[in-house]
Amino acid sequence: MQIVRALLTRLITTLITLFGAAIIVFVVIRVVPGNPIAMMLPPGASEADIDRLKALYGLDKGIFEQFVIWISNVVQGDFGTSITLRQPVYDLVIGRLPATLELSVMALLIAVVIGGAAALTATLYRGSKVEGGIDVAGGIALSLPDFLWGLALILLFGVLWPLFHISGRISPSLGFEFSTNFYLFEALARFRFDVVLDLMGHMLMPALALAIPLAAIILQLLKQSLKECMHDDYITLARTKGYAESSIILRDALPNAILPTLTLIGVQFTFLIGGTVIIERLFSYEGLGNMAIDAVINRDLPLIQGIVLIFALLFTMVNLVVDMAYAALNPRLRHA
């Protein structure tokens, strides 16, 4: 019963958040300079042509009226039609979403594995040169933003030592027919490991570029929390029982140290999803972010609105998952 109520509260706040996001994006993209009509018509088009097009897309109406029309359509599941691509926004966004989801989740996994392993190793060898080395590596990883890591990776593993593909999501020469847009997931499920390999060859560099700064943040916070835990009395007691340092860190310290990191990962993951916009552009990866940049360049208002709404929905979902994981991991919160 409590769970039902908590979920209901959550649903309502999510809806309010999304409505707020809808208002903001709607107003902002109409306030910034540039309009889609100018992008569609050749220079020197007549006033009459411009007015006709404006009327066609409803842009001649007041901003409030436009919003009401749009939001009432959205509620009914109609996100409008892209001005430049002339397809339903819903289909476009849903078509591209899996690519971005796969990329973000891959980046998150890489960041958690690298950052977590580095933090645990540094804790095990605390006070030694190993810890110093890990700290230095973490500092370097954190000092550059994701897109610069992307450029560095392209230079390193795309040009100097061409290990990976530098653009796209899959090699067209593969000629593999997907029935969903979750390419990686589908290739795995169908045991087509040649396809998986090709997908990974495309995805690894952009994912790594997104993951490196996040891994460094995870490393720093988790290492700090672990270090504090290692002074706790239950750790000392576990030592007297005969346990090795490594199993004490994993079994006793980690579950107590992980909670702040978990919250941080949630917040940082939403930043990472935002980061896909530039990274997808950099690697010509056919995801939502890449589409968002095209939409902005072309002032494709319905498409921008659709993409931003989907991003807002993703962010609230991530926060929900983090809260649930937090409750699952912390016994003191479970009954609260």
Next chain:
Amino acid sequence: MSFLSIQDLTVQLKNGMPLLRHVSLDVAPGEVRALVGESGAGKSMIGKAVLGILPKAARLTGGKILLDGEDLQTLSQKARRQRIGARAALIPQDPLTALNPSRRVGPQITDRLVDILGWKRPDAEKRALELLEEVHIQSPDRVMKAYPHELSGGMRQRILIASAFAAEPKLIIADEPTTALDVTVQKQILKLIREMQQRHGTALLFVTHDLGVVSKIAQSLTVLYAGKVIEETTVKDFFAAPSHAYSKALLAATPKYTDPQGSLTPVPESVITAVEAEVAAFDEQARAGTRP
């Protein structure tokens, strides 16, 4: 033959400052020895050295610790850890922080039996239930499944006592086990430790600053000052007539329950000066190698 024999133990900080100065003491099987001294005297440090949990800044620089006749320093790190885990146990000072908050109570009692001593899990669980009953915990099966935050401080100390006795160790080191508890619970816990110690015939090294507690639980005691053994005697002799001036002053400084209004007597300045001089002379002898 004593179960724990500490011989000439010296522990220093990394910068050379001594924490324990050539400490020797023995605890026979079934014996309860109290370690007393003011804070900073090194009484907890002895327990930590025996259990292999010295703080990172401290180092064992001399002497031997024999556990059941075996010199711990000659063992590999792993062997030493497991030997200590199997033969000795700690009853910690603060029950509120000594249980892992994110693990259920049951596994925290059984883990040593299963992971270090290779028991089968059902056997270890059965043993844990028996022990919880022994420490007078009602509905032990429910407590096994509880998280530490769901239990009171007194309950948690009972669990830690049960856990310490789980592997039937020959030696238990209790590091001021009642200091963090309120007075009414203190008495019960003290009684419980005494009762468990007698039933299991365990040697007990009881670290405390409270001479009132010493008289209730121990047969012998060692008085420490600045990491040096000042006096080693039986509890009976100590309370009848302590031989060292510092011990006398310590005994005089203990508040009397019979005279709650009475003012507190601090250890006199002259006694402190004398004992400081004694420690300094001892250091000098140790350096010159002329110490008997």
